[in-house]
Amino acid sequence: MSQSSPQSRVAIVGAGLSGLACARELKLRGISCTLFDRGRSLGGRLSTREVRVGGQSFRFNHGAPALHANTPEFQRVIADWVEMGAARWLQEPRVIAGSPSTQTIPERLASGLDVRSSSSVVSIARADGCWDLRSQQYPDNSVRFDEYSNVVFACPPEQARRVLEASQLGIPEELAAVSSIPAWVCMLVIEKANENEMFPSTIRCDSAEGVASIHIQHQDKRRAALVVTMSDAWSMTQNGRTIEDAEPLIMKASLNALNRVASGLYQLRHVQFAQAHRWGLARPSSRIDMACLYSTALRMGFCGDWFAGPHGHWVDAEAAYLSGIAVAEQIAKHD
CATH class of the missing domain: 3.90.660.10 (Polyamine Oxidase; Chain A, domain 2)
Structure with missing residues (x-):
């Protein structure tokens, strides 16, 4: 397992399942990261409402309401969640629900991570080989975060495109082709x-x-x-x-x-x-048969449920999680 150089810092836009998976994998590899999420609570659609x-x-x-595993990799992941008490098996094979609620899963995954909630990244800029982020902190404060070695978009394609357009940066053709x-x-x-x-x-x-x-x-x-x-x-x-x-x-x-x-x-x-x-x-309305997108030149990555994996077998939460792992591996590989 490679260790990061001291200056490695990764900004992850989105603290849903994909962003959390990416952050945990980076942390395991000794790479510092910060998650930014526009919501007040993390987890994206892994959310719970109580009445x-x-x-x-x-x-x-x-x-x-339920998370499905099609691949052995994700089956091992959800089995670990069940063992740690964050999920329970349902009557269907290879299907889980959060325990006591779905919100438990992202809360457990976020333990020990640097998460900035209510923080909507609106633009990014590259200077001296580093990425600077401008974030809208609710309700009305604009905050700048400087000097990240890498930036990862772990959010819906539309949100990633909006940030890139506001930053006057090019949009990868794979990202341009996907909608939600x-x-x-x-x-x-x-x-x-x-x-x-x-x-x-x-x-x-x-x-x-x-x-x-x-x-x-x-x-x-x-x-x-x-x-x-x-x-x-x-x-x-x-x-x-x-x-x-x-x-x-x-x-x-x-x-x-x-x-x-x-x-x-x-x-x-x-x-x-x-x-x-x-x-x-x-x-996503469609998925790409790739694990993730990563540019070594820009040190910019993309992950999420719009990636179906190299063999096209990933779906939904499984796709989000495994894609997050994949982009973290790419960052570590080129660190």
């Missing part, structure tokens, strides 16, 4: 019409009503808490709707889909809580 309904608290993993699509989700608490009705942890749907999947977050004899994820096609078609307009449509479609596996027991009157959420940059 109280009828005196009871419910947690919704509304960004990533939205995802509508809805968090529901429903009263059970039959106390003996117990749902599987994940219900796959055929998208006939626009529903892609239903993930059961909690259930007892009286109630069930669900995260409903709408299909890509439905989400893109309804992208312009407000939350208030989308919520009843998703709720009706969800109950229709649920009733196909639950004998038609559920009606709108059984819904005790409903809240829709739109992820504007949820997932």
Whole structure:
């Protein structure tokens, strides 16, 4: 394992799963790094929302209700998360959920790392072989961070392009070719019409009503808490709707889909809580069969879920994580 030279410092734009994976790998290799994230909390879509309904608290993993592993590399990673208590196995093979919530995973990964939250990088500039960053610190302060040897974009393609354009820097053709699509989700608490009705942890749907999947977050004899994820096609078609307009449509479609596996027991009157959420940059519209992008001349890298790996097998969280590892390896290799 190579050790870094004293001047090596890496700036990582984005503290989602890909950025955190990159930072942890760099730290293991002795390379200093700082993560900058525009959000108030880290993790990107690995987020959790907690609400109280009828005196009871419910947690919704509304960004990533479940994480899947297609490759042996990521299977080993999620097995480690389960062993450390940050995740639990679901009924499906090679699938996990965060424990006690999805937010636990990025919180554990961020332990010991330098993370600057509420810090939106707006431009970068190269001087004397180093990168300087200008960040908008919420609510209204502009801060400059100087002298990073490398910069890594671990954020959606649109955000990376925006920074490069503002910095009057060229955009790699691979980055220019990728865009993100939205995802509508809805968090529901429903009263059970039959106390003996117990749902599987994940219900796959055929998208006939626009529903892609239903993930059961909690259930007892009286109630069930669900995260409903709408299909890509439905989400893109309804992208312009407000939350208030989308919520009843998703709720009706969800109950229709649920009733196909639950004998038609559920009606709108059984819904005790409903809240829709739109992820504007949820997932890439296409993926590149590469592990990451890295320019040795510029010392600039890109990682995220828009990379499918050299054999095209990576998807979603797996792609984000393994891509972050890959760009860290490139930095260490050329350090």
